[in-house]
Amino acid sequence: MKPRLLLGSLVAVTTLAACNSSDQPPAPAVAPTDVAAVQTPPPDYPAELACTGVGGKSVLRVVVGPQGAPTDVSLVTSSGNSQLDDSAITRVREWKFKAATRNGQAVPTTIQVPVSFNPPDPKPNECFAIEERVRRGG
Numbered sequence: 001m002k003p004r005l006l007l008g009s010l011v012a013v014t015t016l017a018a019c020n021s022s023d024q025p026p027a028p029a030v031a032p033t034d035v036a037a038v039q040t041p042p043p044d045y046p047a048e049l050a051c052t053g054v055g056g057k058s059v060l061r062v063v064v065g066p067q068g069a070p071t072d073v074s075l076v077t078s079s080g081n082s083q084l085d086d087s088a089i090t091r092v093r094e095w096k097f098k099a100a101t102r103n104g105q106a107v108p109t110t111i112q113v114p115v116s117f118n119p120p121d122p123k124p125n126e127c128f129a130i131e132e133r134v135r136r137g138g
Contacts, residue, residue, distance in 0.1 A: 030104040035064050035097050035111055043091035045117055046083055051127035052134070055117045056080045058088040062113050066106035068097045076112060088115035 049055075056079025063072040073093050078085050092113060099106035120127075 030101075032103075033098075033101045035100040035109045037095065038068065038098055039096040041091065041094070043084075043087040043115060043117075046087065047126060048130055048134070049081065049083060050117070050119050051123060051130045053119045054081055054084070055119045056084055057114055057116045058085045060088060060092055060113045060115060061110060062092060062095075063108055063110050064097045064099060065108050066099050068099045068106075070095060070097075071108065079115075079117060084117050088117075091115075 057077070058075060058079040059077035061072075061074045061076050062070050065071040070093050073089050075085055075089065079088070092115065100109040101107065
């Protein structure tokens with residue numbers, strides 16, 4: 001074998017061996033996860049509004065903290081009725097989430113949550129009493 005070829009082969013083998021001589025294997029990559037809803041009971045829908053056909057959709061900005069609880073809830077888009085918006089905000093503050101993660105650690109995440117209020121159809125029996133009371137001025 002020629003000396004140059006032998007020297008080149010020796011350098012290549014030494015270089016490759018150095019690449020594999022780390023003391024610890026590389027840390028496995030931890031895939032990120034998104035926030036996930038766990039407990040999301042619906043908001044209270046004031047019967048007077050539901051029975052009179054008042055509905056809408058509130059869109060809320062929710063910051064979900066590392067413990068999975070909302071740390072900030074604010075109104076992005078109104079339903080058109082402040083009672084419905086307030087009911088949505090109050091209930092969403094009580095919701096529970098599984099926090100998002102990055103590199104295996106829980107992190108705060110901001111999401112938008114639509115909350116819809118759809119008047120019932122057919123109307124529940126309680127609506128007739130409410131409508132009668134409203135008709136009589138009470």
